Amino acid sequence: SSPEVLLDFLTQPVFVEKNSLLSDFLCARSADLCEEIKRSGPSARWKRVLEICDRHMSYPHTGGVVIFVGSTNIAKLLTSELSDLHGPHHVRCHLATMSLVEQDESIDFFLRHDGCRVLVMDRSGEEGRNLQGASEIVHFSIPISPNQLEQRLGRADRFSESMHHRATSTVFLESDSALIAGLFEFLAKGLNIFNRSVATAQHLLSIEFQNLLL
Numbered sequence: 001s002s003p004e005v006l007l008d009f010l011t012q013p014v015f016v017e018k019n020s021l022l023s024d025f026l027c028a029r030s031a032d033l034c035e036e037i038k039r040s041g042p043s044a045r046w047k048r049v050l051e052i053c054d055r056h057m058s059y060p061h062t063g064g065v066v067i068f069v070g071s072t073n074i075a076k077l078l079t080s081e082l083s084d085l086h087g088p089h090h091v092r093c094h095l096a097t098m099s100l101v102e103q104d105e106s107i108d109f110f111l112r113h114d115g116c117r118v119l120v121m122d123r124s125g126e127e128g129r130n131l132q133g134a135s136e137i138v139h140f141s142i143p144i145s146p147n148q149l150e151q152r153l154g155r156a157d158r159f160s161e162s163m164h165h166r167a168t169s170t171v172f173l174e175s176d177s178a179l180i181a182g183l184f185e186f187l188a189k190g191l192n193i194f195n196r197s198v199a200t201a202q203h204l205l206s207i208e209f210q211n212l213l214l
Contacts, residue, residue, distance in 0.1 A: 002172075003043045005141060008071045045140065045172045049078070050085070052138055052170065056117040057086055063135035063167075064110065064117045068126065068152050070141045072096050075122040078140070082118055090117050096124040107131070131155040138170045144183060146191055153193070169194050 069075040079093040156167035
């Protein structure tokens, strides 16, 4: 996981008994680690996402980029930084903390205004949205569930039968994580999920994946 994701996790409430030795130890270690992460600055993944957005800003003929972020807090931070860099009219977000009207307005603005090049979404945007105009999907964090990833990819490829190309997917791997490497191998090569739909196998995949996690 990226340092930003870890920092977001560490700043969440810790569900342990208050005033216990475990609570005191966890709080102290979490605080130390948070400070270390903050001092280290933006991760390579964060910088790469900014570079991808810069590219889409420079080439307005593309369909723009949709960035999926699992955490609402990180999605907010990314939206804020991109808005500061490029201006608020070039960036929109779709977050669970927004009203349905606000979410609809963000989608409409991204699809209809040529100047809006970036749409940042948390998990609230993974289902039921039509983003077929986007030319690239960036997965800041890749979901473990194949069905969840299928839903993400389907946002830009819902009507791919009438399109000349699919949206490009950008995924960040972690060289020191066997789990992430294995997950990507399964999704990309085992299921070929980035090149074809696995919607017809969603029920079976859900059952099999639940068995793997047990």
